[in-house]
Amino acid sequence: MTAVSHARACAAALAGLEGMTPRRLVALLEQWGPEEAWSLVAAGAHPRDPECRFRAAALGVEVGAVGDRYRCAGVDVLVPEDPAYPAALRGDPGAPAVLFAMGDPEVLADRPAVAVVGTRSATPYGRQVAAELGRDLASAGVVVVSGLALGIDGAAHAGALDAGRRAAPPVGVAATGLDVAYPAVHRQLWNAVAARGAVVSEAPLGAPPRRGRFPARNRIVAGVCDVVVVVECHQRGGSIYTAEAAARRSIPVGVVPGSVRSPASAGTNALLVDGCFPVRDAEDVLVAVSLARRRVDRPDPLPVAGVPVAARVRPPRDDQRRPRGASAPPAPLAPPAPADGTAEAMVLAALDRVPTPIETVAVRTSLRVGELAQALHRLVAAGWADAGDGWWSSRYPLPGQRRPERRPVDG
Amino acid sequence: MLATIPSAVLVGVEGRPVSVEVHVSNGLPGFTVVGLPDAAVRESRDRVRAALLSSGLAWPLRRITVNLAPSGVRKGGSGLDLPIAVGVLAATGVLDVREVAGRAFVGELGLDGSVRPVAGMLALADAVGDVPVVVPSQAVAEAALTARSGIESCSTVRQLVGCLTGAEPWPDRQAEPVPSPLTGVVGQPDLCDVRGQRVARRALEVAAAGGHHLLLVGPPGSGKTMLAERIPGILPPPDRGTALEATRVHSVAGLPLPPGGLIGCPPFRAPHHGSSFVAMVGGGTAALRPGEVSLAHGGVLFLDELGEFATSVLEALRQPLEEGIVRVSRARGTVSYPARFLLVAAMNPCPCGEGGPPGSCRCSPVARERYARRLSAPLLDRFDLAVVLQRTDADDLLGGDPGEPTAVVAQRVAFARYRAATRGVVANALLSPERLAVTAPLAPAARSLLDAALRSGELSARGLHRVHRIARTVADLDGAGLLVDERHVHEALVLRSRRSVLLGEAPR
Ligand SMILES: [Zn+2]
Numbered sequence: 001m002t003a004v005s006h007a008r009a010c011a012a013a014l015a016g017l018e019g020m021t022p023r024r025l026v027a028l029l030e031q032w033g034p035e036e037a038w039s040l041v042a043a044g045a046h047p048r049d050p051e052c053r054f055r056a057a058a059l060g061v062e063v064g065a066v067g068d069r070y071r072c073a074g075v076d077v078l079v080p081e082d083p084a085y086p087a088a089l090r091g092d093p094g095a096p097a098v099l100f101a102m103g104d105p106e107v108l109a110d111r112p113a114v115a116v117v118g119t120r121s122a123t124p125y126g127r128q129v130a131a132e133l134g135r136d137l138a139s140a141g142v143v144v145v146s147g148l149a150l151g152i153d154g155a156a157h158a159g160a161l162d163a164g165r166r167a168a169p170p171v172g173v174a175a176t177g178l179d180v181a182y183p184a185v186h187r188q189l190w191n192a193v194a195a196r197g198a199v200v201s202e203a204p205l206g207a208p209p210r211r212g213r214f215p216a217r218n219r220i221v222a223g224v225c226d227v228v229v230v231v232e233c234h235q236r237g238g239s240i241y242t243a244e245a246a247a248r249r250s251i252p253v254g255v256v257p258g259s260v261r262s263p264a265s266a267g268t269n270a271l272l273v274d275g276c277f278p279v280r281d282a283e284d285v286l287v288a289v290s291l292a293r294r295r296v297d298r299p300d301p302l303p304v305a306g307v308p309v310a311a312r313v314r315p316p317r318d319d320q321r322r323p324r325g326a327s328a329p330p331a332p333l334a335p336p337a338p339a340d341g342t343a344e345a346m347v348l349a350a351l352d353r354v355p356t357p358i359e360t361v362a363v364r365t366s367l368r369v370g371e372l373a374q375a376l377h378r379l380v381a382a383g384w385a386d387a388g389d390g391w392w393s394s395r396y397p398l399p400g401q402r403r404p405e406r407r408p409v410d411g
Numbered sequence: 412m413l414a415t416i417p418s419a420v421l422v423g424v425e426g427r428p429v430s431v432e433v434h435v436s437n438g439l440p441g442f443t444v445v446g447l448p449d450a451a452v453r454e455s456r457d458r459v460r461a462a463l464l465s466s467g468l469a470w471p472l473r474r475i476t477v478n479l480a481p482s483g484v485r486k487g488g489s490g491l492d493l494p495i496a497v498g499v500l501a502a503t504g505v506l507d508v509r510e511v512a513g514r515a516f517v518g519e520l521g522l523d524g525s526v527r528p529v530a531g532m533l534a535l536a537d538a539v540g541d542v543p544v545v546v547p548s549q550a551v552a553e554a555a556l557t558a559r560s561g562i563e564s565c566s567t568v569r570q571l572v573g574c575l576t577g578a579e580p581w582p583d584r585q586a587e588p589v590p591s592p593l594t595g596v597v598g599q600p601d602l603c604d605v606r607g608q609r610v611a612r613r614a615l616e617v618a619a620a621g622g623h624h625l626l627l628v629g630p631p632g633s634g635k636t637m638l639a640e641r642i643p644g645i646l647p648p649p650d651r652g653t654a655l656e657a658t659r660v661h662s663v664a665g666l667p668l669p670p671g672g673l674i675g676c677p678p679f680r681a682p683h684h685g686s687s688f689v690a691m692v693g694g695g696t697a698a699l700r701p702g703e704v705s706l707a708h709g710g711v712l713f714l715d716e717l718g719e720f721a722t723s724v725l726e727a728l729r730q731p732l733e734e735g736i737v738r739v740s741r742a743r744g745t746v747s748y749p750a751r752f753l754l755v756a757a758m759n760p761c762p763c764g765e766g767g768p769p770g771s772c773r774c775s776p777v778a779r780e781r782y783a784r785r786l787s788a789p790l791l792d793r794f795d796l797a798v799v800l801q802r803t804d805a806d807d808l809l810g811g812d813p814g815e816p817t818a819v820v821a822q823r824v825a826f827a828r829y830r831a832a833t834r835g836v837v838a839n840a841l842l843s844p845e846r847l848a849v850t851a852p853l854a855p856a857a858r859s860l861l862d863a864a865l866r867s868g869e870l871s872a873r874g875l876h877r878v879h880r881i882a883r884t885v886a887d888l889d890g891a892g893l894l895v896d897e898r899h900v901h902e903a904l905v906l907r908s909r910r911s912v913l914l915g916e917a918p919r
Contacts, residue, residue, distance in 0.1 A: 120776065369905070370899065389799055390798070
């Protein structure tokens with residue numbers, strides 16, 4: 001890592017002051033370069049800090065030491081003038097005045113970027129779809145951007161990394177300092193994403209996870225992307241922020257439809273009702289990406305809070321859809337179906353793709369618990385179903401077969 | 412003048428013979444009790460005096476000394492009222508010593524001269540030795556459970572004096588109710604009320620048949636309590652030894668006994684999660700009351716909201732679960748109470764209570780993990796079986812098959828218990844790994860299934876034996892022969908308990 005220049009060290013030192021917020025940082029750096037801004041703050045003479053709120057905090061901060069700290073951590077300090085600063089963020093009303101980066105943030109230049117985001121408490125269905133989208137988008141040359149959270153975010157990045165070295169690199173946007181891997185179980189994922197692409201954050205080194213940082217992070221996720229895809233999201237879940245942030249910037253929002261019975265799809269299904277375009281696979285996203293990138297000049301961002309997402313998001317029209325060609329990633333292949341009439345076939349027909357409680361399967365099949373258990377275990381072993389505790393889900397739609405209508409019971 | 416009257420006191424749930432020696436001498440009138448009496452015994456002076464006066468008998472204005480022997484045992488309870496009264500009457504010559512000799516007495520006196528039952532009559536009547544014993548009329552059924560001969564009863568002091576002097580006959584014992592037969596439980600909730608919930612009902616059946624402790628995980632309203640309450644109905648009735656032990660415990664605790672006296676059906680105890688250590692385990696300063704673990708002896712101990720119980724209370728379950736008894740320490744040594752029960756517990760799957768698979772509620776995986784960690788691994792390890800319950804949905808209410816009635820399930824359970832008895836254990840949960848290998852050989856497919864689970868790390872060696880035992884019970888319920896089949900193991904794998912039931916995630 002090259003030495004951190006004095007100007008950048010000053011920017012980092014400002015960002016790391018006690019009580020600093022993204023908004024205040026923007027104000028401090030609005031008319032001054034980092035070095036002047038720092039000396040003004042340290043002298044208590046900064047006009048945007050009339051109460052000298054930051055002067056006390058700046059006392060005892062040694063700019064050189066801050067620069068060393070960032071160098072040792074292998075973290076770059078980016079200001080909007082830097083070539084490596086994401087171009088999409090320049091001119092964004094919410095653009096961070098200082099951005100920290102691990103890896104190579106320039107991977108965002110000249111490549112389309114798609115955010116794949118969603119709830120931390122995701123269903124296996126959501127995780128699978130996120131992983132498939134991540135893999136297929138990366139294979140198609142799209143930078144997959146996500147928040148590195150548990151659930152959907154992590155699955156999308158894992159999928160993107162799975163696509164191999166020739167695929168487009170991923171970019172993670174963290175809400176904590178870049179030396180604070182959060183959640184801790186994703187430390188490996190962080191390192192892998194940073195090694196292949198980049199992990200960026202506006203939080204200074206050592207910043208712990210804090211409630212307010214996550215929605216703020218989501219605006220950066222939206223800001224660097226051409227399209228945002230929400231895979232699964234609860235009613236009023238955090239990903240709604242990302243969708244709203246995208247909508248305010250006229251960035252199209254795609255949504256993966258889910259079961260109306262699944263609480264993890266309540267937020268996404270509501271976004272669909274609001275007019276977001278539906279996403280079935282990477283193909284649907286790629287169509288939206290090509291449309292979004294054709295509009296070279298993005299209209300001025302609309303910094304209007306509280307405008308419904310529907311007003312800002314236009315789904316792509318049907319006739320503009322690309323025909324499904326050979327370039328489309330192949331759908332995952334289902335294993336050979338169990339023979340008709342077997343217990344396995346009955347159980348598979350009774351399983352939904354969302355987790356189905358074992359009691360429901362028992363009622364639908366009328367099998368005895370022992371037979372049911374055996375059939376479920378065999379379906380899992382054959383790759384047809386996923387197992388959890390007290391619930392199972394099927395992994396693939398049944399080929400050419402609809403669930404038999406359940407007989408209404410005379411009552 | 413000296414009179415010696417045999418009687419008994421309670422130490423724990425056991426009776427200890429006590430000899431009540433009453434000495435009446437000239438001197439300053441007074442009444443002294445020596446020989447480690449507790450407060451209740453010291454108060455007996457006032458009760459005995461009032462009872463004698465109310466019965467039209469004289470209270471001697473002389474010096475009365477009561478010695479309780481042996482002196483090493485702390486004597487508690489009010490059951491010594493009657494022997495003290497008889498002793499006073501004999502020592503003052505109201506009764507002839509020969510009329511009194513050769514009889515033991517146990518009972519409390521009312522101020523009006525009535526003779527009242529005391530807690531633990533079964534144990535007390537057992538303890539007095541080979542002499543005939545006179546007990547309060549209301550307790551005669553309970554005392555008769557000792558299967559000893561020579562039980563007489565009286566309901567007032569006046570009647571007792573009449574009987575002892577031969578002025579009137581001893582009351583007829585024919586009036587006493589016959590002991591209830593050991594079977595036939597009426598008025599208990601029936602399993603057929605549970606619609607749907609087929610897996611949960613099966614888990615109940617396996618738990619009852621194999622003596623496997625059961626954890627029910629589900630949101631409020633998913634019928635956890637409703638299911639648990641129905642387990643005593645499908646459990647086999649306790650054998651006579653266990654029934655007597657359970658009756659003793661209930662009697663010592665002063666709880667009402669069924670007509671006929673003997674506890675003939677498995678008890679169901681559901682202590683509140685706020686229960687104290689003493690309430691759960693037994694003990695206390697004044698009387699060593701048996702705790703809930705002993706009151707559940709021979710039946711079901713149901714702990715609803717398992718996660719809310721104090722850790723010390725849950726840890727105290729370890730000894731009874733391992734040894735079938737609980738030791739209660741007190742100032743002078745320890746007493747042990749029987750405490751062999753089927754442990755059934757219920758809890759919400761997650762902080763918000765909704766639970767279900769990941770993504771179905773708003774609790775983050777981290778919050779769920781924290782919630783699951785509230786139960787210590789050793790405690791969770793006590794449960795062989797776990798079922799995840801859902802709220803019964805419309806599917807079940809309309810299409811769910813009507814539940815099998817308790818009587819039918821109980822028959823299968825009884826048969827499985829009979830099979831277990833042929834293996835030398837009460838239930839399969841007690842089979843040692845060595846006995847298990849002999850009495851539950853695995854079919855090749857079943858063996859390879861377990862081997863695969865062991866290799867993949869899904870099962871530990873300990874977990875393997877557990878699944879094997881459950882599979883034995885499942886096979887017994889299905890009427891299978893010696894060999895345990897693949898499908899029995901499949902079922903056992905679905906029903907077994909593991910930590911991940913609280914996380915809703917795939918087993919690891
Ligand atoms: Zn929850």
